[in-house]
Amino acid sequence: MSQEITLTVNGTDHELSVEPRSLLIHVLRDELGYTGPNVGCESSMCGACTVHLDGKAVKSCTMLAVQADGRAVTTVEGLADDGEFHPIQEGFQEEHGLQCGYCTPGMMMTATELLERNPDPTESEIREALEGNLCRCTGYQNIVRAVENAAEKMQEPAVADGGSE
Structure with a gap:
């Protein structure tokens, strides 16, 4: 059974239906098209999947997307400001x-x-x-x-x- 969630990714609101077991990294990459964070070890050891959740760095490969419901996610794509590199x-x-x-x-x-x-x-x-x-x-x-x-x-x-x- 799917669960409805809302994520604000790089300032854009997204409403989507996810499986409760879906990892944040897969939702970001596969469902929303944010390919900056990478899937590496899928055990939080390598850090390739790191994003900010409400301003705090988290490893999105071990976080369920439903845990991010209603929260702000920033990916590396969101660091640039109006075309200017961070x-x-x-x-x-x-x-x-x-x-x-x-x-x-x-x-x-x-x-x-x-x-x-x-x-x-x-x-x-x-x-x-x-x-x-x-x-x-x-x-x-x-x-x-x-x-x-x-x-x-x-x-x-x-x-x-x-x-x-």
Whole structure:
């Protein structure tokens, strides 16, 4: 028996009927067409499926879609604002923080939550935050630099606004 749910994904409301056992990752990708979050391990070990649920990073491969009913989901596609990349997206591009790109959406979502909680993390804090996201291609150096780059970018407007008077 299906259950009716409402999800707000990247600011767009979706009403849909899902099986109670449907995982959020499958609803996002297969029913709603948000292909940024990836299916990796399906056991919450790799982090490729990470999205924000009401602003908190969660692994959508182990969360039932019905658990997200009435809540706001942000995928990597929702980070850009009116065609402008989010600083974390710019950071990954500028610092070559990806190779195959499979883990990248999850890395970006985890890093974005970190930077919202801690706008000036140390390298150690970045590495600790990303522990639940696995990358099989890189040595993580460029990923860490990408997060540091984004942290700097996210602080620039405050510096520019404060110094313009």
